[in-house]
Amino acid sequence: MTANILAIFYLISGVLFILALRGLSSPETSRRGNFFGIIGMAIAVSVTILSVGNFSTGFLYLIVFLLVGGSIGAFIAFKIPMTAMPELVAGFHSLVGLAAVFVAISAFLNPEVFGLGTVGSIKIASLIEMSLGASIGAITFTGSIIAFLKLRGIMSGSPITFWGQHYLNLLLGLSLVGLIYYLCVTQSNNLFWTIIAISFLVGILLIVPIGGADMPVVISMLNSYSGWAAAGIGFTLENSALIITGALVGSSGAILSYIMCKGMNRSFFNVILGGWGATEESNKSSSKEQKPVKSGNSDDAAFLMKNASSVIIVPGYGMAVAQAQHALREMVDALKKNGVKVTYAIHPVAGRMPGHMNVLLAEANVPYDEVFELEEINNDFANCDVAYVIGANDVTNPVAKSDPQSPIYGMPILDVEKSKSVLFVKRSLSPGYAGIDNDLFYRDNTLMLFADAKKMTEDIIKSL
Amino acid sequence: MEIDPFIFRLSIFILSIFVGYYVVWSVTPSLHTPLMSVTNAISSVIIVGAIIAALAGDNIKIFEVSNIFGFLAIILAAINIFGGFLVTQRMLAMYKKKKKDK
Numbered sequence: 001m002t003a004n005i006l007a008i009f010y011l012i013s014g015v016l017f018i019l020a021l022r023g024l025s026s027p028e029t030s031r032r033g034n035f036f037g038i039i040g041m042a043i044a045v046s047v048t049i050l051s052v053g054n055f056s057t058g059f060l061y062l063i064v065f066l067l068v069g070g071s072i073g074a075f076i077a078f079k080i081p082m083t084a085m086p087e088l089v090a091g092f093h094s095l096v097g098l099a100a101v102f103v104a105i106s107a108f109l110n111p112e113v114f115g116l117g118t119v120g121s122i123k124i125a126s127l128i129e130m131s132l133g134a135s136i137g138a139i140t141f142t143g144s145i146i147a148f149l150k151l152r153g154i155m156s157g158s159p160i161t162f163w164g165q166h167y168l169n170l171l172l173g174l175s176l177v178g179l180i181y182y183l184c185v186t187q188s189n190n191l192f193w194t195i196i197a198i199s200f201l202v203g204i205l206l207i208v209p210i211g212g213a214d215m216p217v218v219i220s221m222l223n224s225y226s227g228w229a230a231a232g233i234g235f236t237l238e239n240s241a242l243i244i245t246g247a248l249v250g251s252s253g254a255i256l257s258y259i260m261c262k263g264m265n266r267s268f269f270n271v272i273l274g275g276w277g278a279t280e281e282s283n284k285s286s287s288k289e290q291k292p293v294k295s296g297n298s299d300d301a302a303f304l305m306k307n308a309s310s311v312i313i314v315p316g317y318g319m320a321v322a323q324a325q326h327a328l329r330e331m332v333d334a335l336k337k338n339g340v341k342v343t344y345a346i347h348p349v350a351g352r353m354p355g356h357m358n359v360l361l362a363e364a365n366v367p368y369d370e371v372f373e374l375e376e377i378n379n380d381f382a383n384c385d386v387a388y389v390i391g392a393n394d395v396t397n398p399v400a401k402s403d404p405q406s407p408i409y410g411m412p413i414l415d416v417e418k419s420k421s422v423l424f425v426k427r428s429l430s431p432g433y434a435g436i437d438n439d440l441f442y443r444d445n446t447l448m449l450f451a452d453a454k455k456m457t458e459d460i461i462k463s464l
Numbered sequence: 465m466e467i468d469p470f471i472f473r474l475s476i477f478i479l480s481i482f483v484g485y486y487v488v489w490s491v492t493p494s495l496h497t498p499l500m501s502v503t504n505a506i507s508s509v510i511i512v513g514a515i516i517a518a519l520a521g522d523n524i525k526i527f528e529v530s531n532i533f534g535f536l537a538i539i540l541a542a543i544n545i546f547g548g549f550l551v552t553q554r555m556l557a558m559y560k561k562k563k564k565d566k
Contacts, residue, residue, distance in 0.1 A: 013509065014480070017509075021487045027495065041549070052516060061518070062519060072543045073543040076551075080551065085501075085555075088547075095508075095543055096504060099508065102537035105530070106520075106533040106537070110528070113517065113520035114513075233510055235473055239512060239513070247480030247483075249484075252484055252503050253500075346494075354499075355493060355495060358496070362555070367560055368494055
């Protein structure tokens with residue numbers, strides 16, 4: 001197979017990958033899109049094997065390794081519960097990062113195979129490309145591992161900060177640039193390993209100071225990095241499929257990070273540079289705790305909702321933790337039988353990754369045309385009888401609109417307080433991630449339901 | 465005067481960023497999680513580099529360091545490809561429209 005024909009096939013794969021993403025513009029076309037992606041991958045893999053044309057022992061190993069990796073992947077894909085999607089995606093990102101590092105190492109140790117020159121005299125452009133690919137890949141790898149540990153709960157979700165953190169990161173970043181320069185001059189193996197080692201460290205240091213609820217931004221950012229790493233390797237290997245894919249994934253992750261930051265009204269750097277300043281706000285909330293709170297039980301909630309004509313459900317991360325999505329759907333079914341109109345309102349940063357709530361609701365068989373985004377539904381709260389807030393907190397806090405001193409001031413929130421009554425399922429009055437008190441708890445039209453999200457929802461079903 | 469092939473690759477790269485930008489903005493927010501898992505799967509096309517590295521040289525060379533790194537990368541990328549596409553498929557299969565009889 002000539003290089004030109006090979007390039008055409010890689011181009012076809014690249015186009016199929018674009019169509020795969022394009023398909024996601026609506027749920028109807030999405031499954032076909034995913035199919036295009038699979039075809040594109042199959043083409044890229046098979047033409048690469050054909051072009052190498054080595055069908056001896058190595059080929060046997062290749063098939064074995066493909067099958068081993070493939071069955072591990074398939075096993076995970078079928079077994080993973082939907083609530084664990086954020087950590088799964090973080091884990092997958094780490095693998096892409098590490099694969100990029102490994103491919104870069106192979107190319108560095110054996111440049112002849114890729115036509116990049118010989119050991120000790122690799123083309124300067126290729127050296128820059130492969131060290132960039134390896135470096136970004138390494139950052140993606142360790143960063144995703146930290147994100148995985150935080151999402152899985154193995155590591156505390158609270159930000160870990162120490163003095164001089166940002167200077168250290170800056171120093172390491174600058175030293176990476178210097179090392180890549182010297183690598184091009186000296187072609188030294190040791191420099192290449194040092195670059196990879198420092199990048200591993202940078203990945204850890206970058207993610208450690210970021211708190212649990214900022215994970216949507218982190219996951220999107222790592223998604224973006226894995227794309228740029230792939231593109232870097234694509235330049236090294238002169239492979240258009242890899243370059244196209246890298247650019248697509250890179251910009252996709254960047255856009256998602258942007259959407260998530262906008263959902264919190266924070267700048268990207270504000271998120272990256274560490275946790276929300278919870279310390280200065282804590283004294284403020286202590287004074288408020290004396291305020292009276294109305295609390296109720298499942299019968300009150302059932303009565304309110306049964307007699308309502310419209311109910312809006314506001315799910316948040318707490319619903320995922322309690323695995324309450326199925327119970328929630330049953331409750332909604334019971335309400336619908338009583339002629340109540342029920343819709344769902346989803347804040348862009350609800351949950352731990354972009355679209356997290358939507359997947360959980362879809363898993364519980366909630367039709368996607370009953371689920372609305374913030375801009376689509378926010379005006380409806382004023383005309384709705386009951387808002388059922390389950391596991392969400394900061395994204396409903398009216399303080400974001402009224403108090404310029406608040407750290408979440410300016411963040412777009414769901415106008416839950418405008419509905420006639422609010423049912424707030426929560427285990428205690430403790431503040432949410434931003435460390436601030438939710439004004440909504442103390443409003444006259446709010447009824448607090450102190451319980452586990454799943455248990456409360458099940459009790460309401462019984463009372464209905 | 466000849467143009468360096470690098471410039472062509474750079475052009476592909478820049479144009480793909482723009483394609484990605486417009487395509488991803490048109491993705492509906494409710495499918496953002498499948499978007500992440502499918503981008504994850506397609507970025508594992510890095511496996512083509514791993515295959516070339518792993519199969520380089522004749523049979524004796526299979527156990528050289530650079531080949532071994534290639535094989536390791538194949539496993540990692542294969543986990544991602546199968547895992548990524550299948551979990552995306554599983555998620556997308558759950559997105560259903562409202563049934564009339566409900």
